[in-house]
Amino acid sequence: MDLGGTWRIAAVTEGQRRTFHESDHDDSDWAEIPVPSHWAHGLAGAGGPDLAGEESVLYRRRFEGPADAAAAPETELGATRWWLRIEGLAQQGDIWLDGTYLGHTDGYFVPHELEVTEQMGARSEHLLAIEATCRRFGDPDNRTSLTGALQDPELCGSDDVIAGGLWRPVRLRSSGAVAIRHARAVCAEVHLSGDRDRGPNDGGGTRARLALRAVLDVPGGGAVYLRTRVAGTEHVHSHHAAVGENRVEWTVDVADPPLWWPHSLGDQPLCDLEMEALYGGEVHDRRRFRIGFRSVEMRRWVLHVNGEQLFAKGVNLLPAKRLLGTASPSEVADDVRAARNAGLDLVRPIAHIARPELYDTADELGMLIWQDLPVRGVMSRSVVGEARRQAREAVDLLGHRPSVAVWCAHDDPFPRTRRPSPTPPAWSRLGPSWNRDVLDRRLARVLSRCDVSRPVVAHTGVPPHLPSLEGTTSQLWFGLHGGRAADLAPTLARVPTMGQFVSAFGTPARADQADVVKTTVEILRRLKYRPTGGFMLHALADVGAGTGAGERRGPVDGFGVLDGLRRPKPGWQALVEACRPLIVTADPLPAWVRGGDRLELAVHVVNDTRGDVGDLRVHARVTGPGGAVLSDQHWEGAAGADDCVLVGHIEADVPVGTPNGLLTVDLIVTTASGRRISVQELRAYDTQPTRDPDEAGRVPAVAATNRYTTTVV
Secondary structure, three states: OOOOOEEEEOOHHHHHHHHOOOOOOOOOOOEEEEEEEOOHHOOOOOOOOOOOOOEEEEEEEEEEOOOOOOOOOOOOOOOOOOEEOOOOOEEEEEEEEEEEEEEEOOOOOOOOOOOOOHHHOOEEEEEEEEEEEOOOOOOOOOOOOOHHHOOOHHHHOOOOOOOEEEEOOOOEEEEEOOOEEEEEEEEEEEEEOOOOOOOOOOOOOOEEEEEEEEEEEOOOOOEEEEEEEOOOEEEEEEEEEEEEEEEEEEEEEEEEEOEOOOOOOOOOOOOEEEEEEEEEEEEEEEEEEOOEEEEEEOOOOEEOOOEEEEEEEEEOOOOOOOHHHHOOOOHHHHHHHHHHOOOOOOEEEOOOOOOEEEEEEEEHHHOOOEEEEOEEEOOOOHHHHHHHHHHHHHHHHHHHOOOEEEEEEEEEEOOOOOOOOOOOOOOOOOOOHHHHHHHHHHHHHHHHOOOOOEEEOOOOOOOEEEEEEOOOEOOOOOOOOOOOOOHHHHHHOOOOOHHHEEEEEEEOOHHHHHHHHHHHHHHHHHHOOOEEEEEEEEEEEEEEOOOOHHHHOOOOOOOEOOOOOOEEEEHHHHHHHHHOOOOEOOOOOEEEEOOOOOEEEEEEEOOOOOOOEOOOOOOOOEEEEHHOOEEEEEEEEEEOEEEEEEEEEEEEEEEOOOOOEEEEEEEEEEEEEOEEEEHHHHHHOOOOOOOOOOOOOOEEEEEEEEEEEEEEO
């Protein structure tokens, strides 16, 4: 039964707090608000009070109970039990039904269930009352709220956002006497066929093992059976239950399951998993999951899915709107589609648990997810217990999702930066820290215990330090705070571990964005697996301002390569070009050259496809001001599957007396095995044929092109 619709709402006062949960409390002068919504948004333009700045509000909702709730017959197996399910309440809540206090909730993304059987049986008309609280952001170096990115001013652009509200549906549901209070399903193992000729979409000969967990409420104790059905496999697990709460864990083996793959490696078959609790021969409760069978490992910061290594081209996703619940399902899903259309494999909802539509779309499209907990910056010591509980809840909520590939406990666990620099201030990040050394390790252990199937990263942005000297991911802001994006290459040559996995780079400056994106991505792709395992651009899109007056003012101009209205910014096309499966690159050009200078640039071909690309011909032409050809070179060879190869070096001298202007380096790759195109089509790339045309006047197809420019002074 859906309890959404119109609710009554008012700001908290001490007097109303004492009596608002009572049936005879007068709420005739309260405002009305739709649920689900955020209270900072739901009243906008409705002529009611402005609650956007309130940290606590009161909700009331009168409703008629289900017709059979008050007359549920008692049987030998017990009566029907009723549960109030709150899918999402940001951030905390105290719940009353018919004047009875039901309990407390915490965690904006956590579904909470509270038993209301006694209240449902006592009467037919009911009053549900909720006091909801969401604190302001507060001290950035002593954060007490587990809202992560939702209220972070560096990510969402405002210190005073109140993200509170019943932002997800509120429902009543029923069960038998035995209820499933919590359930978890994880694809723990996939044993692949020993056939080395197995193709990416061939699941034959494989075996998967599901790790299942259920928390059962069994009032009378006794024998309970847990039946699961998935992918043609039915399994029954017996458990002799004690009276009250029982935690049950078991495994189910599935023979020849269809394998789920990232979109660049194969197909994305999904299967329905049904879990039922049987007592006395009857089904008392059930849970359903949409699951995919696949294995994920991370070796030396390289992801392996079903044993296949994958260079992860990724992007950070900010909340689609400042208030998460105000985004439409299509707006959330479209961000994932845009990432795939850009040639990316990985998305990261940075420092937050996102809307369900994001995970649904990623499962269907084969996009991998790097999943953060909503923990960012320097957290207060008071959050450790609640953060550990929410880590367990995150696994319950998302553990069955095949797209979720990595858990990350804490994003950027450092004080707010006062003096930005191209790289994080290393010395200040090497010393001991309660957040990094205590909180993050505890959260990582919780995630690892709850989910053995995925790699767990304790934190991002931590440089190598004693005692492990391993470090984690890097944030490389070259081209943002002075200097050039091209400075990244010599830096990584000196400190290769800085490039093992990059969790953030980019710039909000429109004039520089395309160069920063293109240069950084190309440098990291040239270091594919040696040592770079992948990268995540910050960010795909700016945070939308929401609807109403904020939207009319326009979105915040941030780091995204799409703006808040999802219009392309200069970095978008640069990202698309730099993330194509086959690219040709040269070393970055200097900022300027003079007559008499000599250019020496290494040329690489990067092939992310799963097949060898043979009979390649790479043509490099260096053109000075006025169109003078300074160098014209070509090389022939092949690029192996999922490899990066050095094909040659450009050598060009800038003649003394060269007039001021642009110097251009053009690269073009053709392959005899591809579709043949006309000379006229080829010249659309502003180049000449590198091989003679055939009788029909056609030449081998263009596989990749690139262009670099600098200034002759």
